Amino acid sequence: MKPVGWQAWLLTETPGGRAQARAGRWYRNLRRFARNPLAMSGLFVVLALIAVALAAPLLAPARAVVLQALPDRLLPPSLAHPFGTDELGRDLYARVVFGARITLSIVAMVALIVLPIGLGIGLPAGYFGGWIDLVLMRLTDIFLAFPRLILALAFAAALGPGIRNAVIAIALTAWPPYARLARAETLSLRAREFVLAAELQGASAWRILRTQILPLCLPSVIIRLTLDMAGIILTAAGLGFLGLGAQPPSPEWGAMVASGRDVLLDQWWVATIPGLAIFVVSLGFNLLGDGLREIFDPRAA
Amino acid sequence: MIELHDVSIAYGGRDVVRGVSLSVAAGEAFGLVGESGSGKSTILRAIAGLAPPRAGHIRLAGQEMPRRRTRAQRMLAQMVFQDPYGSLHPAQLVDQSLQDPVAIQRLDDGEGRIARALAEVGLGPAQRFRFPHQLSGGQRQRVAIARALILAPPVLLLDEPTSALDVSVQAAILNLLDRLRRERGLTLLLVSHDLAVVAHLCARIAVMTEGEIVETTTAAHLAAGEVTHPYTRALLEANRF
Amino acid sequence: MSEILLEVADLRVTYPGEGGDFAALRGIGFALGRERLGIVGESGSGKSTAGRAIMGLLPPSARVGAEVLRLGETDLRGLDEAGFRRLRGRRIGMVLQDPKYALNPLLRVGEQIAETHRTHLRQGRRAARQAALAMLESVHIRDPARVYRAFPHELSGGMGQRVMIAMMLIAGPEVLIADEPTSALDASVQRQVLAILDEQVRARGMGLLLISHNLHLVRAFCDRVLVMYAGRVVESCRASELAAARHPYTRGLLAALPDLAHRRARLPVLARDPDWLEPVR
Numbered sequence A: 001m002k003p004v005g006w007q008a009w010l011l012t013e014t015p016g017g018r019a020q021a022r023a024g025r026w027y028r029n030l031r032r033f034a035r036n037p038l039a040m041s042g043l044f045v046v047l048a049l050i051a052v053a054l055a056a057p058l059l060a061p062a063r064a065v066v067l068q069a070l071p072d073r074l075l076p077p078s079l080a081h082p083f084g085t086d087e088l089g090r091d092l093y094a095r096v097v098f099g100a101r102i103t104l105s106i107v108a109m110v111a112l113i114v115l116p117i118g119l120g121i122g123l124p125a126g127y128f129g130g131w132i133d134l135v136l137m138r139l140t141d142i143f144l145a146f147p148r149l150i151l152a153l154a155f156a157a158a159l160g161p162g163i164r165n166a167v168i169a170i171a172l173t174a175w176p177p178y179a180r181l182a183r184a185e186t187l188s189l190r191a192r193e194f195v196l197a198a199e200l201q202g203a204s205a206w207r208i209l210r211t212q213i214l215p216l217c218l219p220s221v222i223i224r225l226t227l228d229m230a231g232i233i234l235t236a237a238g239l240g241f242l243g244l245g246a247q248p249p250s251p252e253w254g255a256m257v258a259s260g261r262d263v264l265l266d267q268w269w270v271a272t273i274p275g276l277a278i279f280v281v282s283l284g285f286n287l288l289g290d291g292l293r294e295i296f297d298p299r300a301a
Numbered sequence B: 001m002i003e004l005h006d007v008s009i010a011y012g013g014r015d016v017v018r019g020v021s022l023s024v025a026a027g028e029a030f031g032l033v034g035e036s037g038s039g040k041s042t043i044l045r046a047i048a049g050l051a052p053p054r055a056g057h058i059r060l061a062g063q064e065m066p067r068r069r070t071r072a073q074r075m076l077a078q079m080v081f082q083d084p085y086g087s088l089h090p091a092q093l094v095d096q097s098l099q100d101p102v103a104i105q106r107l108d109d110g111e112g113r114i115a116r117a118l119a120e121v122g123l124g125p126a127q128r129f130r131f132p133h134q135l136s137g138g139q140r141q142r143v144a145i146a147r148a149l150i151l152a153p154p155v156l157l158l159d160e161p162t163s164a165l166d167v168s169v170q171a172a173i174l175n176l177l178d179r180l181r182r183e184r185g186l187t188l189l190l191v192s193h194d195l196a197v198v199a200h201l202c203a204r205i206a207v208m209t210e211g212e213i214v215e216t217t218t219a220a221h222l223a224a225g226e227v228t229h230p231y232t233r234a235l236l237e238a239n240r241f
Numbered sequence C: 001m002s003e004i005l006l007e008v009a010d011l012r013v014t015y016p017g018e019g020g021d022f023a024a025l026r027g028i029g030f031a032l033g034r035e036r037l038g039i040v041g042e043s044g045s046g047k048s049t050a051g052r053a054i055m056g057l058l059p060p061s062a063r064v065g066a067e068v069l070r071l072g073e074t075d076l077r078g079l080d081e082a083g084f085r086r087l088r089g090r091r092i093g094m095v096l097q098d099p100k101y102a103l104n105p106l107l108r109v110g111e112q113i114a115e116t117h118r119t120h121l122r123q124g125r126r127a128a129r130q131a132a133l134a135m136l137e138s139v140h141i142r143d144p145a146r147v148y149r150a151f152p153h154e155l156s157g158g159m160g161q162r163v164m165i166a167m168m169l170i171a172g173p174e175v176l177i178a179d180e181p182t183s184a185l186d187a188s189v190q191r192q193v194l195a196i197l198d199e200q201v202r203a204r205g206m207g208l209l210l211i212s213h214n215l216h217l218v219r220a221f222c223d224r225v226l227v228m229y230a231g232r233v234v235e236s237c238r239a240s241e242l243a244a245a246r247h248p249y250t251r252g253l254l255a256a257l258p259d260l261a262h263r264r265a266r267l268p269v270l271a272r273d274p275d276w277l278e279p280v281r
């Protein structure tokens, strides 16, 4: 089947210009991604998370999140309460829906902090070597040496409890492995001939890092980040459990699991439904990560 | 243009190049032949500033080259690497690989330069928007040559530039290099295993074994078989099929 | 060359460009016996693609079709990855055009050769190590013990090629496809390496498919030569008669060779001609 019209324009073997070539490449990558059902379901889950988070007030009444009705405690799923109610009689459906906002903000904030710090430390360390490497890697080792929860506790204690501070604490303790990953990748790329060729062309170190090395490091870092997301969401829940993360009325999924733990055998839905939400979202990130890995590797074409 | 004085280069404490001296005038083409593993590529890397010598001096365009070169010093020599696969960025289109040097130097008419550079090495728009892994070995090698030429450097270091090319494309590249040398005064240092290729392009030729230059001769002497060192003689013998 | 080890007929390979698919091979055919068959041809004419197709090493998106694609009694058409993996090494080997990138960058090269020996011959570590060192020595590597411990990026271009040849020969394949195996070797080492390949052909009856741009080498070393142009075989002749080849493309190639004894100011260059797609009989 020969494509016609705009498709032919996008897919031609001899593009007329750079813009057309770039558009064509994007289109091809999208098609490749679209043909991978697992990656697509991952993307679907992540998009659904974003959609639910944005549209939460339309999907459930915001009041229901904190509305306690002790007579209704621990009701099983029914028409009035599709996911049942928790030990304080709050509607689990509304809480899960609004919990999506918290999860999304955790994910976004962690990514926004971890990526720049990890790359900003790992790339120069690997590329310049010498004392720059020494100093940056010592710093990384120091952060790595502290157990994450303890460091997070210290941060949270200093900044005060709350979900945002918990996330900052998590992110600040989560970046060292990314710095190491970026450094290792940079080390293996630094002596490759295409990097040397760029040096001979007069490219500045900043430019080489940006155009030659970063594009090859970024995929593994992003993939690692998407694959790590599950752990990060769980750590946030752990902090919430210790009273340093999400504060009581807020519908954080991890904290909801923790509160449902005591009644797991008799009222399974209280812990299971937020747990399922965490599971689905983490799996979604995992599948998305795998799909991205394929797109990023042009050889898999 | 290129002067090496008593240069030694070590990898992991082992000298792979020992006490090499040579000098190439501006606009001259100089050939380097010799045994596999004798240090030819290492010498080219040292001249380009990619493998700092353990001892000795390197001068380019009359300037002594320090260990850490300035940007202008780095740009004196462009190099075509022996390995055409490793010398292209795996995630960049051919177009991007050629666009980068143009952007770095802020050259005008980038579009025209890229198209001309590709045409000069016998590639066309069909190859321009491909990734390196979608090209044949010889096509990759030609992209690397085009990239080195696009900046019009004063010195060009060529490590087996035609080993993956069919003889017709090889002839086109050799003609191109010879023309650039005559018209622009390009200084060439060519490493090749094919004595006929080296002798075609270069008037003077140095022969290496085990990290040392054992003989410096001319194309005419080589063609006439008037060589002194036994290794050179063996090489000449083996080149006659 | 009585017995046919590898037979190929009407082999076609297309790389998808979706908009316009690129036909890299447009129906090539040959039969390889216990002999040295050379392939020369235009850069980009599909020589490596042919080798990779026979080995099952093409990217999954490439479309392969053939009337016959047979290694001995084994039909290679529609063989899956597991099937190819059983054949590779022991029955058919290929020296790839970019040998350094075919090696694992994180392992010492000697260990990779020894590993091949172990998987195929199952004789224990010591024997594998000894065999690997002996093989490195037989491809004329100076100081095999050092190279055994080297990582791929520490090898010179020619060493990488010889390491790859050693790795392919150690399992003793029936058919070896060598894609420009000696392009980075100086003429004297080249001769010695070719002599080893030759010995495998003579002593064991291995079939050798040698892809090369070096016309002198092919003429002197091979029994027969195929000339490829734009995805087709346009001429096939006895190597000794290459100088008398009739196809205009082959004639053009011969004319473009630089000659040590007679230097010309400009070398003649071929302009592509649509008529050349027609093979000569």
Ligand SMILES: Nc1ncnc2c1ncn2[C@@H]1O[C@H](COP(=O)(O)OP(=O)(O)OP(=O)(O)O)[C@@H](O)[C@H]1O
Residues within 6 Å of the ligand: B011, B012, B016, B035, B036, B037, B038, B039, B040, B041, B042, B043, B082, C153, C154, C155, C156, C157, C158, C159, C184, C185, C186
């Ligand atoms: N990064 C490295 N680390 C250690 N040894 C190296 C490294 N690079 C090269 N060598 C060694 O240096 C020696 C010379 O290598 P070089 O690449 O200069 O040889 P060459 O003359 O170009 O050979 P060829 O013709 O085979 O390409 C070889 O023995 C090689 O093993």
Ligand SMILES: Nc1ncnc2c1ncn2[C@@H]1O[C@H](COP(=O)(O)OP(=O)(O)OP(=O)(O)O)[C@@H](O)[C@H]1O
Residues within 6 Å of the ligand: B133, B134, B135, B136, B137, B138, B139, B164, B165, B166, C015, C016, C022, C024, C042, C043, C044, C045, C046, C047, C048, C049, C050, C059, C097
């Ligand atoms: N993955 C790919 N996708 C698209 N086109 C490809 C791909 N691989 C190779 N090609 C194209 O197929 C053609 C044949 O390539 P091949 O590598 O077989 O050439 P070759 O005869 O080995 O050339 P050389 O002598 O230069 O190595 C080339 O024009 C190349 O650009």
Ligand SMILES: [Mg+2]
Residues within 6 Å of the ligand: B040, B041, B042, B082, B159, C156, C157, C158
């Ligand atoms: Mg070399």
Ligand SMILES: [Mg+2]
Residues within 6 Å of the ligand: B136, B137, B138, C047, C048, C049, C097, C179
């Ligand atoms: Mg090839």
